[in-house]
Amino acid sequence: MNIRDFMDLQKLQDIQDSFSNATGLAAIAVDNDGEYITEGSNFTDFCMKYTRGSELGNKRCIKCDNENHGTYFCHSGLMDFSIDIMVGDEKVGSVIGGQVLPSPPDEEEFRKKAVELGINPDSYITALRKVPIRTEEQIHSSCELLKQIVNHVVNLEYFKNTNGGKLSTLSEEIKHATDVIQKINTNTRSLNSIANKQKMLSLNASIEAARSGEAGVGFAVVAKSMGDLSSQSATIYSDIEKSVVEITSTIEKLASLFEEE
Structure with missing residues (x-):
């Protein structure tokens, strides 16, 4: 089942953008093949430009993406999430994101990470200071809310598309x-x-x-x-x-x- 066949992707984009604006969490949706079906919302330079911009950092990010589910701590110390988009019992895609801090960061520890990843420490810390800070409870609750809303809307679109006739x-x-x-x-x-x-x-x-x-x-x-x-x-x-x-x-x-x- 391909989500593109029945879902109005602009609706998904609107929900995602509203979620990111309200919570500060980054988000993007992908299909079962890992292809993006929305544009990224609230992505941070800390993650996209610097961490994923380094060869070692990107390798570790991909490993986190593949191995983790729900809300979790990524290798760089931020919290990310991955939620399944389900139609009945069938998975049709995912919404992934996060890129938030669960507490004020220890900048010295992040300087060490920057050196390890081959990133300019000062630029890394400047980008780090722009990363939103939310409590773990807020992050978990926000992700659960997004999961409920997205799955409700996607299933409604599927029903309308398949049963309209x-x-x-x-x-x-x-x-x-x-x-x-x-x-x-x-x-x-x-x-x-x-x-x-x-x-x-x-x-x-x-x-x-x-x-x-x-x-x-x-x-x-x-x-x-x-x-x-x-x-x-x-x-x-x-x-x-x-x-x-x-x-x-x-x-x-x-x-x-x-x-x-």
Whole structure:
């Protein structure tokens, strides 16, 4: 599954930028092949220009990227993070970043790191002083929040993309069902009217049969049967009308969901 096939990457970029602006943490999203799908937000010179700019530092950074997950301390003493972007049980990418200090730095220790990595110590310390400082709790909470938001939005986009056609078809079928229900209502009312007329005819026939005496006995039996049938029909039609009312209510509720969309 390729996240590019269903995700509006600008939405992902907007979330990422807002997250970085609010927390000070750097962030960037990648697909399953490690290819960038957003532009980096709030990246620091300390990490990108100097640490990763040195051969040894970049090698160590790549090792950290490959071996760590969640929030963790990188080799240079900063805190980074890596969160999975999941659609169901399938991973479709990651958001990685961090580049923050969990406490005020010991500049002498970082000077030693600079020498070890072959970086000018003064330039390294100047860049270090621009790195945001956040508590470990803030960093963990921020990453968990980003994870929840990104995964919610990505799954919503996936659902909309894969089920949009089905929802459209369902909406059309609901409209068709509504039309059919209206026809059933019309036909049921007509049949109910016919049943009432049959009942009246049966009553009139029974009266005429009674007036005819013995000659009308057979006709009276038929008239009674017609009356019974019309009564049964009226009951059935009444039950149909009740069922139609229930179905109509359900259809209207479903239709209202699409109108809200």
